[in-house]
Amino acid sequence: MDLPHPTWLRTFEAAARLASFSAAADELGLTPAAVSQQMRLLEDHLKTTLFERLPRGVALTDMGEAYAQPVRQSLADMRTATAGLFGAARKRQIKVRASISYATLIIAPRLNEFLAEYPDIDVELSTFVWAGRFQQGLGDVDIRFGHGDWTDGHVTHLGHEYAIPVCHRDHLARFGNAPTFDQLAADHITTIHGSEADWPQLMEQLGLTSPVPQKVTRFDSSLMALQFVSSGYGTAIVVESFASAFLDRGAVVRPIPEKLAIRPAHFIVEREGTERRDEVRAFSDWVKSIHSWS
Secondary structure (H helix, E strand, O other): OOOOOHHHHHHHHHHHHHOOHHHHHHHHOOOHHHHHHHHHHHHHHHOOOOEEEOOOOEEEOHHHHHHHHHHHHHHHHHHHHHHHHHOOOOOEEEEEEEEHHHHHHHHOOOHHHHHHHOOOEEEEEEEEOOOOOOOOOOOOEEEEEEOOOOOOEEEEEOOOEEEEEEEOHHHHHOOOOOOOHHHHHHHEEEEEOOOOOHHHHHHHHOOOOOOOOOEEEEEOOHHHHHHHHHOOOOEEEEEHHHHHHHHHOOOOEOOOOOOEEEOOEEEEEEEOOOOOOHHHHHHHHHHHHOOOOO
16 A cells, blocks of 8 residues: 555644644644545545544544554654754753652752753753643653553653651650650641641551641642741651751751651653653653662
């Protein structure tokens, strides 16, 4: 069979990626009718149905899904070859997303090390609260916290992690010379959205009965919880790597030495199609290198 017209393949890739003829038309500078016609011609040429036409948008059929992958890779290979052979020398860019806590406490303080090693790579760093999947144009690499069950990219586990309780030394001093952890838990605790179970799990690990705290303050990020307790209020349980900078400068202390092993962890997720880019590989390898926990 003869190869389909290259224009049809380019339009097919956009429509498959965006799950919309209208969105593909906007991206390619065409009309939705032109996209629809090209896809009809492509389906006639291949003698198969590539898309299910839905009330809103389109969805790939099984055959369309199978065809989209080699088409996408072939176009990516041609773009790479064209840029490598004929493109003017220019800086590469990588778009990275992470939680505000990870971006602020892990990446930002060390990012200059990466930029010094790779001066030809520009990094655009943005934050999210919870990331479930990539959004078009918003990222090449995510650093997500969870169980690694995402399906929208290449997922790499960054290692097992621990959570530790922290508070301000003045808050701890309120309870005398040898305060017990259940005293702290009964007074004022700070919880982080998605990690509320850390408190009862650590109490169980210590063989203590969880009291009903007099006050509970809730945050959606570890960074806010750390900032709050470092001002002298309450006790928080946070990922150990997030707390290290606050501990190093004496902003918080550890009331007990015990740690809680947690099941969620941080993962690098490289958006489908980006994992072969040299700048993505370089950044991912750098992130792995700065993780000291195991």
